[in-house]
Amino acid sequence: MKHIWVDATRCSGCKICEQVCAKVHYNVQNPSKTALKINTVFTPEKIWHTHNVCQQCGPDAPCIKSCPTGALYWKTDAKIPHLAIDLDKCESHFVCVSVCPYNAIYRHPALPNPVFCDLCDGEPQCMRWCPMGAIRIVD
Amino acid sequence: MSNFKGGWVGKILRVDLSSEKIKEQELSKDLAYEWIGGRGWAIKILWDELEPGTDPLGPDNKLIIATGPLTGTIVPSSGKVVVAAKSPLTGGYGDGNIGSHLGHMLKMSGYDAVIIEGRAKKPVYLWITPNGVEIKDASHLWGLSTFETEIALRRDHGNDIGSVIIGPAGENLVKFSVVITEYGRAGGRPGIGAVFGSKKLKAVVAHGWEDIPMADIDKAFSLSYEARRQLMSNPGYRKWIEQGTMMTIEWSQEASVLPTYNFTEGVFDYFMNIGGETMANKYKMLRKGCFSCMMPCGNLSVARFGKFERTWAELDYENVGMLGSNIGVGSMDEVIKLNRLADELGTDTISLGSVIAFAIDLYQRGIISTKQTDGLELKWGDIDTILTLIDKIVKREGFGKILAEGVKKAAERIGGEAPKYAIHVKGLEVSAYDCHAAPAMALSYGTSPIGAHHKDAWVISWEVKYGREKVDMTKVEKVIEFQRIRGGLFEFLTVCRLPWIELGLGLDYYVKLFNAITGLEQSLDNFFFIADKIYTLIRSFWVREFGGWSREYDYPPRKWFEVPLSKGPLAGMKLSKEIYDRLLDLYYDARGWDKSGIPKKSTLEKFGLTDVAEKLEKVGVKLQD
Numbered sequence: 001m002k003h004i005w006v007d008a009t010r011c012s013g014c015k016i017c018e019q020v021c022a023k024v025h026y027n028v029q030n031p032s033k034t035a036l037k038i039n040t041v042f043t044p045e046k047i048w049h050t051h052n053v054c055q056q057c058g059p060d061a062p063c064i065k066s067c068p069t070g071a072l073y074w075k076t077d078a079k080i081p082h083l084a085i086d087l088d089k090c091e092s093h094f095v096c097v098s099v100c101p102y103n104a105i106y107r108h109p110a111l112p113n114p115v116f117c118d119l120c121d122g123e124p125q126c127m128r129w130c131p132m133g134a135i136r137i138v139d
Numbered sequence: 140m141s142n143f144k145g146g147w148v149g150k151i152l153r154v155d156l157s158s159e160k161i162k163e164q165e166l167s168k169d170l171a172y173e174w175i176g177g178r179g180w181a182i183k184i185l186w187d188e189l190e191p192g193t194d195p196l197g198p199d200n201k202l203i204i205a206t207g208p209l210t211g212t213i214v215p216s217s218g219k220v221v222v223a224a225k226s227p228l229t230g231g232y233g234d235g236n237i238g239s240h241l242g243h244m245l246k247m248s249g250y251d252a253v254i255i256e257g258r259a260k261k262p263v264y265l266w267i268t269p270n271g272v273e274i275k276d277a278s279h280l281w282g283l284s285t286f287e288t289e290i291a292l293r294r295d296h297g298n299d300i301g302s303v304i305i306g307p308a309g310e311n312l313v314k315f316s317v318v319i320t321e322y323g324r325a326g327g328r329p330g331i332g333a334v335f336g337s338k339k340l341k342a343v344v345a346h347g348w349e350d351i352p353m354a355d356i357d358k359a360f361s362l363s364y365e366a367r368r369q370l371m372s373n374p375g376y377r378k379w380i381e382q383g384t385m386m387t388i389e390w391s392q393e394a395s396v397l398p399t400y401n402f403t404e405g406v407f408d409y410f411m412n413i414g415g416e417t418m419a420n421k422y423k424m425l426r427k428g429c430f431s432c433m434m435p436c437g438n439l440s441v442a443r444f445g446k447f448e449r450t451w452a453e454l455d456y457e458n459v460g461m462l463g464s465n466i467g468v469g470s471m472d473e474v475i476k477l478n479r480l481a482d483e484l485g486t487d488t489i490s491l492g493s494v495i496a497f498a499i500d501l502y503q504r505g506i507i508s509t510k511q512t513d514g515l516e517l518k519w520g521d522i523d524t525i526l527t528l529i530d531k532i533v534k535r536e537g538f539g540k541i542l543a544e545g546v547k548k549a550a551e552r553i554g555g556e557a558p559k560y561a562i563h564v565k566g567l568e569v570s571a572y573d574c575h576a577a578p579a580m581a582l583s584y585g586t587s588p589i590g591a592h593h594k595d596a597w598v599i600s601w602e603v604k605y606g607r608e609k610v611d612m613t614k615v616e617k618v619i620e621f622q623r624i625r626g627g628l629f630e631f632l633t634v635c636r637l638p639w640i641e642l643g644l645g646l647d648y649y650v651k652l653f654n655a656i657t658g659l660e661q662s663l664d665n666f667f668f669i670a671d672k673i674y675t676l677i678r679s680f681w682v683r684e685f686g687g688w689s690r691e692y693d694y695p696p697r698k699w700f701e702v703p704l705s706k707g708p709l710a711g712m713k714l715s716k717e718i719y720d721r722l723l724d725l726y727y728d729a730r731g732w733d734k735s736g737i738p739k740k741s742t743l744e745k746f747g748l749t750d751v752a753e754k755l756e757k758v759g760v761k762l763q764d
Contacts, residue, residue, distance in 0.1 A: 012428035012435035015240075019213050019431065023360055029212055032247065032299075032348040039298050040427075042322055044286060045449070047425060047439055109348055131367060131433035132380075132426070 002080050002137050003056040004036060004117055004124060010134035011049040013040040017126035017135060024125045025118075026111075033108055035117040036126050036135075054104045054117035056082055063096035063105055063116075072096055079122020080137070087113060144658035145354035146208030147171050152250045152272060154265060156338055157198055157257030161272050166251050172659075175669060176207030177633035178626075180252055181223035181234050182677050186751070191683045191758055195227035195330070196312060196337035198258035203234075204245070204303070204343060205252040207633025211243025211351060211430065213363045214652050215370065215644065216635035218242050218430025222303065226329035227337075228314045228490075228545050229566035229590045231681040236594070237318065237326025238429035238635060241301030247347025259339040266296070267345040277341040281310060284483035285319040292344055302344045306485025308533045309336040313543045315490035315568070323437070323453035323482045324429070329567055329589050330545075332485050354658030362655060366638070366648050367433050373642040376434070380426070383436035384456040385415035391460065394603045395709045396573045396580075398465040400519055401496035402562050402698055405573040406707035409469025413459050422471055424451060432635065434642060442472040452479035457593070460571030461492025466499065467519025477525070484533045493568035494532065494542045494549065495525055500560050507553060513537040562696045564591035565681075572599050574695060575704045576607050576712040579614040581695040582722045586618065588626065588677040591695070595626035597640065610718050615725040627670020672746040674730070675738050679751050687760055688736045693723060733763040740764050 006017075015038055018031035026033050036053040057063075059074040061083065071089035075082055090113050096105045097114055105116040119137075120126075127135040141149030142165065153162045174183045181203040193199045203223045210217055220242045226233025245253070248267045255265070259274070262281040266273045280288050285306040292302060301320070308316035309332030316332030317325045335341070353359055370376065378386060388410055391397035395405035411417060418440055428435025441451040452475045462468065462477040481488045501507045502517035509516060513531070515524050515538070531539025541549045546568055550561035562569045567590025574581040583596035593599075596618045605613070624646065629636040632653065638644040650663050682688045695714065703713040727734065731742030740762045743752040752762055 009425070012426040012432065012437070014218075014428040014432045014435060015430055016213070016433070020360075023213070023356065027356060028350040029353045029356060029359075030247065030348070030350040031243065033350075037299075040321070041298065042286075042289060042293070044290070045451075047322060047427065047451075049425075110350075129364070129367070131371060132435075 001056040001058050002119070002139055004053045004119070004126070005136050005138040006036075006038070006049070006051040006053070007134045007136065008049050010132045011038065011051070012132055013038055013049045014131070016129050016131065020125050020129045024120060033111065033115060035106070035115050037106070052102065052104050054083055055102050056119070062099040062101060066095045066099045068093050068095055080119050082119045082121075083116055084118055085113060141352060142166065142168055143171065143352065145352045146653070146657035147176070147251050148246050148249055148351060150250050152253045152267070154253065154255050154272065154274065155257045156255065156259040156263065156274065156340065159274055161274070171208075173669070174673070175631035176210070176251065177205050177221040177236070178223070178234055178630035179669065179673050180205045181221055182232060182673060182680060184254060185223065185225060185232065186676055186680055189225060193225055195225045195230065196333060198256075198338070200225050200334055200337070202255040202331070202334055202338065202340075203252065204255070205633065206242045206246055207631055208657050209649070209652060210633045211246045212353070212656060213360055213431060214634055214656075215363060215366050215638045216429065216432040216434065218432060219633050219635055220245070221630065221633055222318055222327045222331045224331055224334040225684070226589070227312070227333045228330035231565060231590070231684055232677050233327070233329030233331060233589055235317065235327035235329070235331055236630065236633065237303065237320060238324050238432075239301055239303070239320040240430050241303055241320060241343070241345060242633065243351070243430055244301030244345035244347045246351050247349050248345050249347070249349055253343065255338065255340065258337065262339050262341050264340065264342040264344060267343070269347055269349050280341045282307065285485050286322055286483050288342060289320075289322060292342065296344060296346060300344050300346045302342055304342040304485070305332045305335045306483060308484045308486040309333055311533060311535050311543075312336050313486055313533060313535070314545045314548070315487045315494070316485050317487045319482055319485050325482065325487065328487045328490065328592060353656050355655045358655040359652060362648060362652050366644055370433055370638055370642050370644055375642060379434055379641060381419045382415035383438050385418050385438055385454055385459065387456040388414040388459060389416065390600070391572070395704070395707045396577060396599060398460050398571045398573050400467055401465060401493075401500035401560060402569070402573050402696070403500070403702065404706045405575060405704055405709060407464035407469070410464065412469045413463040413471050413474050417471055418454060422475070427453065429635070434637060436637065440471070440475055442475040445470070445472050447472050447476040450476050450479050452482060454478060457571045458488035461489045465492045465496045465571070466525060468522065468525070469520060473522045476522075480526070480529060484529070486533065489570045490545060490568040491529065491532070493562055494546055495528055497546045497549065497561055498528065498538075498542060501553065501557055504556075504560070506556050506560075511538060511553070559697045559701060562698060564695060565692055567591050569696060575699050575714060576709045577602050578607070578610065578714060578718050578722055579618055581699060581714055581719060582615070582726060583618045583621065585693045585695050585723065586622070586726060588674060596621035597625065610721060612725055615722055615729055618726065619729055622674060623667045623670040627673055628666050631669065631673065671730070672748070675742060675746055676748060676751065678732065678736070678738055679743070679748070679755060682737050682760055683755060683758055686758060690723060690734070690736050693736055695719070737762065
């Protein structure tokens with residue numbers, strides 16, 4: 001499935017994507033409310049920018065299957081099919097967070113629902129903003 | 140709820156390490172509107188709260204970590220914080236700004252600024268989150284390098300943190316120690332690291348997740364997107380991304396301002412080896428940017444040849460100039476090693492380069508001998524001796540103990556001819572631009588409010604174009620204009636100046652962004668007024684500490700007046716005292732200061748600083764009307 005990918009050789013770790021993601025989804029200035037997390041990892045030998053973001057596993061994704069209230073679903077009527085949530089059904093069990101094999105669904109201390117990438121319904125804003133051109137959609 | 144519609148989060152954190160008391164205080168509208176943030180708050184708080192004559196390394200000195208209204212937002216390159224205190228290196232006002240992820244983490248924890256007082260009994264670090272502030276034991280971190288400390292802190296608190304950390308240099312109170320973050324970002328040249336060390340404070344670490352209030356978030360984002368487009372369409376953008384400030388090496392060589400052999404020359408034979416082109420083609424491994432930066436300048440470079448192979452460090456012009464050509468090192472691999480070492484130990488690369496060069500210069504001229512240098516034969520570019528010397532400086536052993544005081548005090552200790560070769564203003568070592576033939580840049584070093592630093596008025600490239608030999612009011616006006624913008628505007632908004640200076644992002648963007656984020660109506664003129672006010676208060680701080688002022692304190696290093704260049708296109712040139720004095724007179728006049736550099740009473744009144752005038756008169760300073 002199509003999902004976001006960050007080219008670590010281009011990324012500078014500026015977190016503009018995180019800010020934009022939070023702005024688009026929650027209309028706030030708060031990079032911690034992001035679905036695309038950039039991690040700059042340090043070791044004495046190396047510095048590397050890694051990322052965590054929903055891999056859009058598809059209709060059989062572990063998060064969808066394990067959601068006790070059936071709030072998570074696979075949205076197909078979008079420019080690019082993606083994971084979506086029915087907020088009326090979500091009861092904040094956060095099972096999805098613990099079953100995600102990519103650690104790409106998050107629980108934010110100030111939000112009642114899980115945070116994950118919905119590809120901005122087909123037009124990822126992080127990709128539009130990234131000054132380094134590091135963010136891409138890959139299959 | 141906060142007093143403010145946006146930008147400022149509305150709280151200041153006050154930590155007393157002696158009594159372990161942690162207090163929150165409201166950010167007053169007065170402080171926010173009149174002094175904006177960053178450097179503005181730092182000088183205001185230090186002026187109000189420090190007694191004149193406070194020991195910079197005593198418990199009474201205060202450490203300020205301040206953000207500004209635009210810090211940590213979508214504004215281009217907004218990842219800056221200002222660290223400030225009374226400087227142990229200069230004895231006057233000292234600050235530095237550091238690009239990092241600390242700014243937005245502090246604000247997302249709910250604080251605009253942190254004031255740290257007192258002295259802890261044992262090593263501690265400060266851990267700040269929205270859930271509370273803790274003074275935590277740092278015994279296990281004391282003695283570790285800044286890199287090791289960063290790894291340990293991230294292991295304990297997760298990877299998503301902002302920090303400022305000191306290394307062994309700060310712990311040992313080396314006078315030019317700095318704070319370091321994220322493996323190689325440094326700030327606080329006038330010994331702010333030593334102030335940390337004197338308080339037994341190893342680090343300040345924050346992790347926040349609260350929203351930063353914005354008056355008009357849509358407008359802020361659309362303005363930033365416009366700014367982004369403007370930046371990226373600049374023809375120089377590509378080269379900047381490849382080389383960052385490192386391209387200045389080649390330019391400096393061409394303009395004959397590259398500091399070489401302790402500012403003896405302005406050209407270096409091996410400049411190509413340490414230039415931006417070489418770095419980009421052979422050594423650069425990765426880009427590293429601060430928070431919200433669209434033009435990352437962190438050139439992570441890895442050594443490829445010789446015994447330092449695979450060592451990596453972040454390279455910048457100043458660091459490479461001072462730890463390269465200025466000490467005669469003409470190999471990028473060795474420059475990388477030296478930068479890495481300085482960052483790990485937590486010393487300022489500029490001052491470290493200057494003290495090493497000073498020592499070698501004295502030795503080569505026969506002013507000192509192996510007797511004083513503990514048997515070390517000091518030669519230009521001799522990497523092994525230089526590494527030994529750095530070790531001695533950081534451990535404060537033998538000759539290193541003298542050098543750890545900075546060039547000014549070291550020169551006084553050595554005596555004789557030595558002060559002539561100490562390259563500093565007010566005790567702060569000059570950064571990497573030789574001014575034998577650049578009177579306006581010399582003036583900007585001379586009048587910089589923390590001592591010789593390029594952060595305030597980097598007029599050198601303008602001056603070279605305008606004409607070095609010219610002496611007129613335009614030069615003084617340019618210095619003041621730059622000080623207003625770089626030393627004022629960008630320091631109190633606390634965002635990075637590089638989008639403006641390097642890629643020509645209009646200043647009107649910052650005004651519009653400020654208005655959109657805070658919901659206020661400010662104009663550029665008003666910002667400049669505040670910048671001038673800040674400069675006047677900083678000067679008053681110096682005057683109060685020194686019990687008066689003499690224009691000699693604003694003079695550039697003697698070497699530029701007395702020892703002419705001998706190589707390159709400008710051979711034979713030196714600075715004229717007469718010309719410098721003329722520029723200085725014009726400068727004082729334009730600032731409303733008297734002939735000896737003290738703000739006039741009318742100037743202080745113009746800025747609403749009548750209480751400052753009273754306090755100055757109380758300590759015996761005579762103010763002109």
